[in-house]
Amino acid sequence: MPLDPSPLNSLGFPKPPSETRVVVAMSGGVDSSVVAAKLKEEGYDVVGVTLQLYDHGAALAKKGACCAGIDIHDARRVAEEMGFPHYVLDYENIFQEAVIEEFAESYLGGATPVPCIRCNERVKFKDLLETAKDLEADCMATGHYIQRKMGETGPELHSAADANRDQSYFLFSTTPEQLEFLRFPLGHLPSKDATRALAAKYGLAVADKPDSQDICFVPDGNYAGVIEKLRPGAAEPGQIVHADGRVLGEHKGVIHYTIGQRRGLGIGGLSEPLYVVRLDVDKKQVVVGPKELLATRTIPVREINWLGDKPFTSQKEWHLSVKVRSTRPPREAIIRPLSDTTAEVELLTPEEGVSPGQACVFYDPDSSRIYGGGWIWRGY
Incomplete structure (x- = not known):
């Protein structure tokens, strides 16, 4: 030739x-x-x-x-x-x-x-x-x-x-x-x-x-300030509630908190360190609890962009590594396709502070290749 x-x-x-x-x-x-x-x-x-x-x-x-x-x-x-x-x-x-x-x-x-x-x-x-x-x-x-x-x-x-x-x-x-x-x-x-x-x-x-x-x-870095400017009146007050149901205090708006947050909760005098484990927008509640409640093993992911050679749904499981925050290293996971654009991701080692709205990015554990990813959301 x-x-x-x-x-x-x-x-x-x-x-x-x-x-x-x-x-x-x-x-x-x-x-x-x-x-x-x-x-x-x-x-x-x-x-x-x-x-x-x-x-x-x-x-x-x-x-x-x-x-x-x-x-x-x-x-x-x-x-x-x-x-x-x-x-x-x-x-x-x-x-x-x-x-x-x-x-x-x-x-x-x-x-x-x-x-x-x-x-x-x-x-x-x-x-x-x-x-x-x-x-x-x-x-x-x-x-x-x-x-x-x-x-x-x-x-x-x-x-x-x-x-x-x-x-x-x-x-x-x-x-x-x-x-x-x-x-x-x-x-x-x-x-x-x-x-x-x-x-x-x-x-x-x-x-x-x-x-x-x-x-x-x-x-x-004042996210809440930008939101209040874009959506006046959005920062409605509500309760800070322990995962066991106890009301621990008041907050000035759910938009001031993120999953995994520990500092600035405004609820002193407690014997154990507490973290934001859930944000209940409908009830205007910031739910807090001990660190172990932040551990997540199963993550629902949608809007998946797949960059593999074979179709995403051609396999029941993909054994890859995933990154759930930009500052964290990829962790081993099993990705189970539910459709071309949705999946359930099982982390082999639970991660703390997994939050809806963040990305879940797929990596080849044996090379530098990226297989796409999707968006973390609350559930099915």
Whole structure:
């Protein structure tokens, strides 16, 4: 068989970089700036796109957020320095409807949402990805720390080489179709220091810019304050109740509490440490109890995005590892499909503080591959 006369370039296309258009999603931070600069230096036809997700005035008041006013300025500056076009797209309405509104409703429902996942799923990897196609791009690149590797049946999602920077938990809902079009040029780097070294090499002004912190639209981590602003009167008072039925005190709103919380309960003078074990929105109750009541073995999961080679329901059980919070390591589990998008997950070792609204992400225990995941909810 003759050799292919057109070897693949670094983004996987059989043509020169100069003939390969790549849209880079630029947040204004060091990661996406390095991606854009690196691809431009390699000779690609780079187009930078930054999303304006909320009002500039409010955004400028918050330090350490992504997609804020100063970040738009920084992204534009990188594009000017490296010599490629840059566009700012107004996605305020889309972001409000697809991410912020659901965030508020989830909190009011007693869940602990992860809006960064919804933003990737519903804004960046949906609308922005379609915009990239409208710009006749061959692919879209981002600064996420995750890897895309080619497998026997197509592209696979893999954890980043640097476990401390890995963002797989926040990208589990990336579909096979999206994965065909996406590229993650930083996923193989050994550390964030390596990224900053590249930024310095390219002479980028953002080389020493701090990483973004917390959720971009939540100032100072005050989730309850944001909910009260979005839903005035939402923080209705109620009782703090022990799991055995005793009323221990009053609270100022269920939205001020999360599953597993111990501090700030406002119920002193007790002989044992107590934790929030359940939020009963209908009864306006915060239910507390000893730590052992937090242990969960069986987790109902829905809205599953499956990234396996075989159909999800082709097996009665999948023996994988799962992660139920972004800060926790994967734990061994048995996943039992109930439909194409729902499952019961049995943890071999019980986890504490499993909360509705969080993601349950599936990992191959023997490799870096991610098999998708779904959303934890209350029950069937």
